[in-house]
């Protein structure tokens with residue numbers, strides 16, 4: 001099913017450039033802070049994009065000077081423990097949806113990525129940051145722990161020691177430090193950010209999409225499981241590729257010294 005590119009949300013903007021979807025979180029007056037409305041819209045948008053066969057790569061970015069400055073502090077400040085649990089579950093389940101998208105996702109981090117913002121970026125497959133971006137998990141300064149899976153994804157991405165330092169201090173780090181730690185794939189100037197993200201998305205979109213999606217699945221499942229099971233799983237996924245037209249096309253094109261024309265079949 002092809003999704004219309006002009007679907008309107010209150011706090012999100014969505015457009016398509018060819019096979020690339022570009023989703024912009026847009027509550028700029030609150031630095032795109034995640035309130036329940038925005039989180040629910042994000043979940044709905046992910047569902048819709050997932051069902052749009054024409055989208056091969058999704059870029060997520062923020063409107064204005066922030067990617068996302070965290071969960072909405074005024075919205076959660078008076079929660080009791082049960083409401084806090086539901087609030088955490090809402091964000092974590094939406095970010096899990098992002099992580100489990102069958103297509104690759106790129107966070108184009110255009111400014112502050114703090115708390116829930118850093119957690120959203122970490123639920124994407126790849127992070128490109130502008131040189132003015134700042135990353136951090138400042139929750140302990142507010143009397144809470146990271147609650148949208150930051151305690152889970154940050155140590156997996158950058159190792160326990162650095163994750164603990166960042167979470168225990170609440171310090172913000174620059175984009176270049178985030179790149180050095182492996183939290184960010186690449187740092188570019190703000191002017192270049194979207195072009196670089198779109199170029200990267202375009203390169204991925206030009207490959208055999210079933211193979212790209214199977215690779216994502218094999219990596220995600222492989223990280224979650226023991227090495228022997230992961231290798232068996234990769235082998236099964238690899239075998240399935242030989243049942244696709246794209247595998248025949250890719251290899252025939254190589255042999256015939258021409259460019260392949262993939263059909264996602």
Ligand code: HXC
Nearest residue numbers: 029030031033069070071072073088114115116138147148
């Ligand atoms: C709600 C927020 C917000 C947030 C900023 N704003 N962050 N509103 N929730 N997380 C609002 C401000 O109140 C202000 O609104 C407007 O955005 C602009 O922000 P300023 O502070 O004026 O901008 P600036 O001086 O440039 O400072 C930027 C900043 C600062 C350093 C990012 O805004 C900041 O420290 N924000 C909070 C960052 C944070 O602690 N994030 C983690 C949240 S906890 P007004 O109306 O005053 O103009 C979290 C937990 C996730 O994310 C897990 C939950 C389960």
